Amino acid sequence: MRNKLLIIGAGGHGRVIADIALQMEKWKSIGFLDDSNTKPYMGLHVLGTTQNLSEYIDEYEIIVGIGDNSKRKEVNDLIESFGAEIPVLIHPNAVIGSQVVLGMGTVVMAGVVVNCCSVIGKGCIINTGSTIDHDNSIEDFVHISPGVHLAGSVNVGYGSWLGIGSVVSNNIKINNNCILGAGSVVVKDITEAGVFAGIPAKRLK
Numbered sequence: 631m632r633n634k635l636l637i638i639g640a641g642g643h644g645r646v647i648a649d650i651a652l653q654m655e656k657w658k659s660i661g662f663l664d665d666s667n668t669k670p671y672m673g674l675h676v677l678g679t680t681q682n683l684s685e686y687i688d689e690y691e692i693i694v695g696i697g698d699n700s701k702r703k704e705v706n707d708l709i710e711s712f713g714a715e716i717p718v719l720i721h722p723n724a725v726i727g728s729q730v731v732l733g734m735g736t737v738v739m740a741g742v743v744v745n746c747c748s749v750i751g752k753g754c755i756i757n758t759g760s761t762i763d764h765d766n767s768i769e770d771f772v773h774i775s776p777g778v779h780l781a782g783s784v785n786v787g788y789g790s791w792l793g794i795g796s797v798v799s800n801n802i803k804i805n806n807n808c809i810l811g812a813g814s815v816v817v818k819d820i821t822e823a824g825v826f827a828g829i830p831a832k833r834l835k
């Protein structure tokens with residue numbers, strides 16, 4: 631483990647990650663790379679742009695603080711190809727059950743509960759106050775927004791984004807690359823990529 635952390639992206643999501651990192655008290659130095667922001671946040675400095683990435687690979691653990699799933703994957707693929715050490719960040723006020731697996735680069739925000747035997751892939755965002763019940767399978771680069779509730783044995787496919795406050799019933803499968811609108815309720819499998827919303831959730835686009 632390295633004692634320095636670099637967060638790529640100093641936007642809203644990157645700053646929440648920085649806040650978690652500070653509370654974890656694991657790194658003696660934390661900084662950002664950002665292509666447009668230069669001002670410090672929470673006393674943490676923007677050390678450069680993504681052009682400077684290679685300078686930090688050997689000394690820092692690196693996490694991607696970009697909310698958009700496809701951009702986060704793109705940058706995560708880049709840092710992986712450079713051989714970066716990529717941590718998992720878990721807010722001290724999250725509850726993680728037994729036999730839960732969290733992939734590298736995944737971030738778990740405050741107030742989250744992940745129940746036993748759930749498997750969460752790499753580069754995921756498990757956002758504030760969401761709950762993921764037992765035996766879920768969340769694939770890589772998924773964003774579970776604040777206040778989402780997933781019942782038992784839910785499967786969320788690669789790259790999907792579940793909007794704020796959405797609810798998914800037990801044993802449901804959601805396809806890769808789906809967007810689920812804010813406040814939706816899913817009671818049947820979603821078997822193709824697309825945008826879905828409403829109660830019960832139906833295809834929007």
Ligand SMILES: CC(=O)SCCNC(=O)CCNC(=O)[C@H](O)C(C)(C)COP(=O)(O)OP(=O)(O)OC[C@H]1O[C@@H](n2cnc3c(N)ncnc32)[C@H](O)[C@@H]1OP(=O)(O)O
Pocket residue numbers: 757775776792793794809810811812813814825826827828834
């Ligand atoms: C910490 C954070 O901030 S994490 C981020 C949290 N943010 C979210 O979760 C946002 C989730 N996004 C949404 O819910 C969006 O509305 C989306 C992605 C579902 C759709 O967005 P867009 O593609 O821009 O659709 P648009 O706003 O044009 O709406 C299209 C139609 O769908 C309806 N619609 C949009 N969202 C929803 C929804 N969540 N539930 C029901 N209907 C909806 C609109 O009312 C509109 O209906 P109309 O044609 O009858 O007027």
